[in-house]
Amino acid sequence: MHPLSPVLHGAKSIAVIVVALSWQTLAQIGFERFALVVLGLAVAVVIFSLINWLNTGYHVVGKELRIQDGLLWRRNRAIPLERLQAVELRRPLLAQLTGLAELRLEVVGGGKTEAPLAYLTVRDAGALRERLLALAGRTQPGEAVATPGATGAPALERPLLRVRNHDVVLSQLLTPQAFFLPFGVAFVVMQTVLEGSWTFIGIASTITAMAGVLLQPVRRVLQDWDFRLARDAGGRLVVRYGLLETRSQVVPLHRVQSVGVTWPLLWRSKKWLNLRLDIAGYAGPQGSGDSKRSDRLLPVGDNETARGLIWEVLPGVDLLALPTTPPPDRARALHPFALRRYGVGLTPEVFVTRWGLLTRQMSLVPYARLQSVRVMQGPIQRRLGLATLYADTAGGRAGVAHDRDLREAYALADELANRARLARNPAPLATGEVAPPAPEPEAGLTPAPASDDEVWQRP
Template sequence: MTDARATPPPAEQRLHPWSWLFVLLQQLRQFVVPLLVLLFAGRRGDAGDFAEWAPLVGVGVLVMVAVLQYFTYRYRIGDDGISIRSGLLQRTQREIPFARIHNVALHQTLLHRIFGVAEVRLEAAGGQKPEAQMRVLGLAQALALERRVRHRGTAAAAGGGAEAASPAGDTLLALSTAEVVRLGLVSNRGMIVFAAAFGLLWQAFPERAAADWLQGFFREAMGYAGTLHLGWIGMAAAATATVGVFLALLRLLSVALALSQYHGFRLSEQRRRLTVERGLFARLRTSVPPRRIQAWFLQETLLHRWLGRRSLRIDTATGGREDDPRKLRELAPIAPPEACDRLIAHLLTEAAWPPPRWTPVPRRCWWRLFAGGVPWNLLLTTALAWNFGPWGLLALLWLPWSAYAAWRQAGRLGYAMDARLVAVRGGWWSRWWRLAEIDKLQALRLRRSPLDRWLGTASLWLDTAGAGAMSPPLCIRFLPQAQARALYAQLGRMLAARRLRW
């Protein structure tokens, strides 16, 4: 007989009723160029009435596809995982265990926030695509799904309301508006946006027209400066002021972008998961278990040091593109050095950070850091001398500074290792630290170039899952061969005696 008290299976759920609109907008962004080509080509050509109506037909097809996706997409949240069913003619059913989901990302654009919905991405280790991407769920529904994944099915899914809107958690780091402004001042986001806009304009207009416009603007500016009779000192001062204004505008743009992306930044921890929330107009909420962190990266540029700050980034064993803004990569976009150290020590409870002692790399390796840039400097000097005559030889003045910088960098190269952690440091003008738990190391590589074989040196590369995208890599360079082989053998024995955790 069937037990009447048996728990019925959970019911299937649909996406939010407005999900078809967001799917349509996503598709329109992908097909906007072909639709515009059809629109303008149809007006100029002799294709008849069909060319005039082709863009509307294309939009109608996209609307039908978006609506069909809403009606054919179903998901069910069980005790151990999520079941997703989709498709009309070609039907697909996926079973995603909670234990396989490593990262949950909730993304809200300004339009999402107006409609009270969110896009949800469920990511696993490896792969370039998320395990599931739900466009879109109601915000309370999305937060309930995130909590269920966080608890891995051990607790019932909570309902909506105020509890769903603000799940409890211990705050590890929160950035004030002043800190976000500092982040904008030390970042180069403004230059990246300017370069992207310049490249877009260069592609949008004919190359000859863009070049003629730039040349005409330069001639007019020089002609106007000539009418002022400033002399070479005045011209130099005007050029310096122009560059200063341009750099100040770029910094203001960087600050505006930082406020847009990191306003309200909050890093919290709850039930062994780290969660980051940030964004002014578009809100992003993403979470990952600390055990999925494969490597750590501390950075301190010259501007960071002037402001008494550092940044802390991580590599995680989750799929997706490295440039995906919805991937959790920054635990502390900007924070005081002691706050970054406390955060690492809190999450790596059995490791000693900062290390009590660093083993230096022989400083005589400085010339190898210097030699890498010499050919490029000579090539640039030759090109400048060819175009500007003897004045181009001034580029050679970079060589003494480059040699001094390489000597200072070699003085900071070093590594530290204990029973739990291996760390590498380097840099001078811009300082950095790379570290990883020994249990997260997947492979060791001992590399020797022809120059290494001649000099009796070697470099030890340490590979972890999901790492390698950041620069600089986790690598101990320019060690004497005997020291490198001894370190390689020691780490090899430690890895053989341990189980890989990722």
């Protein structure tokens, strides 16, 4: 690793130590002794990091990446490169200031990111990523790979999108956290004026509450800053984003398991939405935090922009022309106000589901990515003759058809299983062979008339 690696690793530990000592310790022992304590601990941390750096290294043997690290407990790991899904290049703030970067490896079946290689120069990190992807068969040797430290995109890339930072900031101001923050501050000020006192506990509580409310919007702005999207020569998506920590990711389209569309309530006045990708191979379960997943396709944008991006990721899918049918009327007992906001549809390319009243959402799952199909009933659903269909993918998210008629749910499950099988193994007809006729729908279910989309609905 780069010789500055111990300094960067030690800086993180030193910051944690200073915070742990707290202002109370500073007041008790004085500034001079406090500075000596911090300096002594900093030297110890740097020495420990230096020894650990001397015992850390990697080398590539054939199609295997071998990493050794550890001081008291030595670890030797061998990562078969055929299991490698992606290599992400990250540059935290300190790494940007020193011209360094780190690589994070995502492998098939990994429960977490494998052995971050920190830190390398930007040039060395880019070259190593290109070599690993080439050996893994994810790219061709010599093919341009995105590097966040480079000035501009590689010549072979085709730019698709660059989100304005103004829109990113404004979109986060149009969130419930930011919207209700002024009311919370006004309430605290009013209470203080009426009581005529402002205690330390009151100040600390107010600052803590405001920080907690603003944390998520501020984090999203920092992460989505200068968001850019392109297609490289191999047809993959190249995603770059971040302010304090810049990231560069290469996303092969065959690893995209589903596309999610969200229309937040406060965004609909500006006709905005956001798009996310569910990508196979990235560690961390759903909801484990943005730092563990790569799910950005469009942080904020309008319908036409989203329509073009979805066409790039899922060719043939038109976001503004996806037919869906709502649940039967008896499901109104479960959704008294939002029944017509739920729907399900089958297009030639994807399985479409939508739901939500205040925040409206849609999921698009390609048939070839389906792993399993489940039909489930709760006690109330059994009394109403309803069921919910789950179309699971390898990435963790599922297309969910809420509260369908029981027979319709089973018909949908059969149809999805057939389409998934055909999408994975399309069997061409032999010479002179006639295609079999389309299966007839079960009694009580008919395909939508005058449409090429086999959307099952009640007559």
